[in-house]
Amino acid sequence: MLTPESARPQSTGAEASVRYLLQRRFTARLLPQVRLLVEECAAREGLAEPRRGEFVLAVDEVASNAVEHAGGSGRLVLRRTDDELECLVIDSGPGFTEAVIPELLPGLDGAPTGRGLWMARLVADRLSISPGPVDGAMVTLAVRLF
Amino acid sequence: MGPGDHAFVSYDNDEARWDVLTAFTRLGLARGERVIVFPRPGLSEEEVLARLDFPHRTTATARIEGQLVLSSMRRLISPDHVFTADRQRSRLREETAQAVAEGYTGLRTFIDMHWVPELDADVRTMMHRESHAEDLFTGRPYSEICAYDRRWFTPEVLTAMAEAHPRNLLEKLGALRMERTPDGALRFVGEADAATKRPFLTALELALVQSAGAGRLTLDLVPLHFLSVGCATGLLTLVQDASGHHRVEVRCGPVQLRLLHRLGATSIPRLTLSEVARPC
Numbered sequence: 001m002l003t004p005e006s007a008r009p010q011s012t013g014a015e016a017s018v019r020y021l022l023q024r025r026f027t028a029r030l031l032p033q034v035r036l037l038v039e040e041c042a043a044r045e046g047l048a049e050p051r052r053g054e055f056v057l058a059v060d061e062v063a064s065n066a067v068e069h070a071g072g073s074g075r076l077v078l079r080r081t082d083d084e085l086e087c088l089v090i091d092s093g094p095g096f097t098e099a100v101i102p103e104l105l106p107g108l109d110g111a112p113t114g115r116g117l118w119m120a121r122l123v124a125d126r127l128s129i130s131p132g133p134v135d136g137a138m139v140t141l142a143v144r145l146f
Numbered sequence: 147m148g149p150g151d152h153a154f155v156s157y158d159n160d161e162a163r164w165d166v167l168t169a170f171t172r173l174g175l176a177r178g179e180r181v182i183v184f185p186r187p188g189l190s191e192e193e194v195l196a197r198l199d200f201p202h203r204t205t206a207t208a209r210i211e212g213q214l215v216l217s218s219m220r221r222l223i224s225p226d227h228v229f230t231a232d233r234q235r236s237r238l239r240e241e242t243a244q245a246v247a248e249g250y251t252g253l254r255t256f257i258d259m260h261w262v263p264e265l266d267a268d269v270r271t272m273m274h275r276e277s278h279a280e281d282l283f284t285g286r287p288y289s290e291i292c293a294y295d296r297r298w299f300t301p302e303v304l305t306a307m308a309e310a311h312p313r314n315l316l317e318k319l320g321a322l323r324m325e326r327t328p329d330g331a332l333r334f335v336g337e338a339d340a341a342t343k344r345p346f347l348t349a350l351e352l353a354l355v356q357s358a359g360a361g362r363l364t365l366d367l368v369p370l371h372f373l374s375v376g377c378a379t380g381l382l383t384l385v386q387d388a389s390g391h392h393r394v395e396v397r398c399g400p401v402q403l404r405l406l407h408r409l410g411a412t413s414i415p416r417l418t419l420s421e422v423a424r425p426c
Binding site: 032040 | 169173320339382383400404409410
């Protein structure tokens with residue numbers, strides 16, 4: 001499912017070398033398919049294991065967070081910049097900030113939430129959370145390819 | 147699935163069977179391997195290609211460049227007309243060598259086993275080939291999925307073939323299966339994610355209760371294609387809280403190993419993580 005140009009995230013002047021690899025809407029049912037497509041794109045762009053598996057893990061955690069806390073669905077954009085593989089996960093939920101990510105990993109007896117985003121931030125080379133283009137939130141995570 | 151893997155999958159649903167074929171083909175192309183698909187005889191190439199192209203980018207370029215090939219068992223063993231295991235093995239070895247010589251990182255084949263009735267081949271001869279195919283895979287950049295239609299092959303053949311293949315796959319993306327290995331380990335196959343977390347943890351909890359008397363349990367995560375943070379955390383919590391165990395061993399791949407370490411596996415004294423290398 002391609003996303004129309006008008007629905008793409010706002011571009012900036014620095015995006016000349018951005019190449020769009022994948023754009024999908026997802027629900028819980030579609031997450032296995034989304035993981036497969038992200039893995040395929042990551043392999044095609046040269047991201048080797050185990051980093052490729054960790055990138056798929058991080059994307060899944062962010063997308064699953066959108067499914068669980070932002071109305072059951074979201075939109076994923078995967079793109080290639082000069083030296084990064086960058087994934088945007090956009091939802092229409094109430095919005096959130098990086099404050100929800102625990103600074104330290106909660107112990108196994110500790111709080112049951114936040115581990116997924118904590119892990120996504122740990123394995124990504126870059127992760128940020130901002131307001132979505134219309135509402136909700138947009139999580140951006142990226143890994144370096146070289 | 148990676149180089150050196152020989153896998154069994156069965157299906158009885160003409161829609162669901164495309165999941166494995168599509169995933170195997172697309173990941174192989176992305177990893178720079180040549181992919182030869184032996185679809186069910188009688189299917190049109192147009193339908194196979196249309197299925198492979200859904201839901202993402204076209205495979206047309208791979209087809210034009212020769213990276214993706216649609217073939218048939220009849221064509222593979224040609225000019226021979228009668229299937230023999232030696233002829234098939236020899237041709238697959240040639241195809242693997244040729245793929246590497248042409249610069250591909252390896253060869254993977256998807257074989258729908260309906261070629262057996264198509265060639266009027268002897269089922270027992272096919273079974274012998276499937277049970278003695280190690281030399282095709284050991285040390286070679288070759289992987290193969292053999293897809294059996296449960297509506298055509300007998301339960302006895304299916305059971306024997308499932309046992310003959312080192313790997314058994316699930317027919318649908320996102321599915322999870324638990325099974326016991328011959329050495330008593332609890333093995334997880336498929337994907338342990340948010341949707342399958344409950345059965346994943348229930349099976350683990352049950353296995354811990356059942357093994358409390360013995361004091362030890364082995365878990366095999368290697369056939370898991372995906373392990374989420376939630377499932378990994380649940381595993382660690384259950385192992386930490388288990389009573390009566392002095393040792394729980396987890397066999398896992400490199401991504402799972404790093405995940406479990408990062409989630410605090412080393413803080414659980416009874417837990418041992420063993421990284422299992424891929425066969426090739």
